[in-house]
Amino acid sequence: MTFNGTWELNMKPLGVWCVCALLLCCWCSSSAARAVFPAPQNVTIQTLNMNYVLKWDWDPDQARDSAHSVTFTAQYLAMFKTKKPKNKQDWKSVCESTPEHVCDFSSVQLHYLGMWMLRVRAQSGKNVSSWVMKEFCPDRDAVIGPPSAVNITPVIGLLQVAISDPLTITNGSMKEWLPNMYYFIQYCKKSSSAQPNNLTSANNLVVLPELESWTWYCVRVQSRDDYYKKTSVFSPTYCTQTDGQTPSWQIVLYFLLSLALSFLVLVGLFMCTFRVVKVVKSTFFPSVPLPAPIQEYLCDSGSSDTPRLLSTEQELENCCDTLDLLTPDPEVTEVTEVILEVHLPPESSQQSGRTRSRHSSCDSGVYSTEGSGPRQSELGEMKMEKLGRKIRVEELDEGVQDVSV
Known part of the structure; x- marks a missing residue:
């Protein structure tokens, strides 16, 4: 009885120890499997002023048997927090599950005078490597750059x-x-x-x-x-x-060159102005004047220099007429108004379709005119009256008539 009772009592602690040993083996096997997955190597920090980049190496052959692609996670934490276990959950990820072998910490803006702990690990599916730690102090480790x-x-x-x-x-x-x-x-x-x-x-x-x-x-x-x-x-x-004081001979040379250049510019401007004025004058004021008969018929009167345009067919015909001015009779001392009337034959009136009359005022003189249009074999009778007196009209050759008072 005693033996059996003692045996039963001793069996209970033995079962507890077996269970604990089994759990310990399972945990060790899982930890060993986790530790088998390789970690990143040659972890370095490249710095310039306040730009910090964490880099590492990875051999693809290390995870050839893994069915998943390998990614990396990089984190940081202030150095003083790593000494307290309760603060280990304060790690902040900068790059998480990235396939790159580099992680830029510049955007985090780590304090330049602080002490920091950086770490990185690799994972592929459920396989996770151990963390690779890197201590970093920017004031001590960061490189300064040249002047900007x-x-x-x-x-x-x-x-x-x-x-x-x-x-x-x-x-x-x-x-x-x-x-x-x-x-x-x-x-x-x-x-x-x-x-x-x-x-x-x-x-x-x-x-x-x-x-x-x-x-x-x-x-x-x-x-x-x-x-x-x-x-x-x-x-x-x-x-x-470098520069220095300009020699006197250079000053004189520059002065002479500036004078020569100014003279050439002035000559060029003068020549250009002369040519322009010459072209304008030859265009608007020709040196050869128009003939006197053309100038007379292009003007409204003998004393006017304003040309007129020939707009009607009758005025174009009048350009071919000739005017003769005869010396008046000395016996006539005063003529204030002369009325010239031209009577054409019926057939001539049908061709011209109009009767011309001209009024003029002068101190004294005799006027001679020639009718426009086609030549007539017989010129109509002209009558001129002045204050009740009749003036004789003599017919000349070629249709030119002299009027005498």
């Missing part, structure tokens, strides 16, 4: 160098985080094998001393900070020429 811009200006035989600070991710100045940053300047003559001259300055505006006038110099600048021995790469090399 360098401008060189000649100033009275010297060179003035304007330097722009390196920029942060928000386009701010890196001097906000590195107040002791300064610049290392190298300059030398262009195409010269001599040792370059060196100059250090914390100012953004530097004047290079002891330079030769009218000489080409090349300049490059480097950013430096001595606290963590940070040194940037050199900026691109910029070359420019």
Whole structure:
């Protein structure tokens, strides 16, 4: 009894130990299976000012047996939180399940003076690798860049160098985080094998001393900070020429050239103006005048210089008439008004269809006129009256009539 009772009592602790051993084996086997999946290798951080990029290597042959593609997850956490187990859930993912082998932490804007812990792992389906940790302090580990811009200006035989600070991710100045940053300047003559001259300055505006006038110099600048021995790469090399006082012979030469150029310009303008005036004058005021008969019939009267247009057929016929002015009889001392009437035969009146009359006023004189239209064999009788007196009209050859008073 005692043996059997003792045996029964001893069997209960033995079963408990078996169950615990079985659970421990299962957990160890699962942990071993999880640890078998390889982790990323050669984890590094590439930095420039406040740009931080986490990179790692991965061999595709390490997960050849996996049926799923391999992805990666990268996280960060402040260093002081990693020492407390309850804060381990505060890890923040920047890149999650990405197939790339790089993750950019610049957008997170990690504090430049803080201490951070970065980590990355690989996963493929249910297979997950262990985390690869990386400690990072931007103030200590981040690399500073060269000046963002360098401008060189000649100033009275010297060179003035304007330097722009390196920029942060928000386009701010890196001097906000590195107040002791300064610049290392190298300059030398262009195409010269001599040792370059060196100059250090914390100012953004530097004047290079002891330079030769009218000489080409090349300049490059480097950013430096001595606290963590940070040194940037050199900026691109910029070359420019110094100036100086202009020699007197050059001043005289420039003055003579300017005078010659001004003279040529004035001559050219004068010639152009003369040609334009000549063309305008020859166009609107021709040198050969029109014949006197044409000018007489193109004007309204003998004293008018305004030309008139021939608009009717009758006026075109009148252009062919001839006018003769005869000397008046001395016996006639005063004529105030002369009325000239022309009576045509019936057949002539049918052709012309009109009767012309002309009125004129003058102190004294005799008028001669020739009818327009076709020549008539017989000219009608003309009667002229002036204050009750009749004037005789004599018929001339070719249809020209003399009127005498």
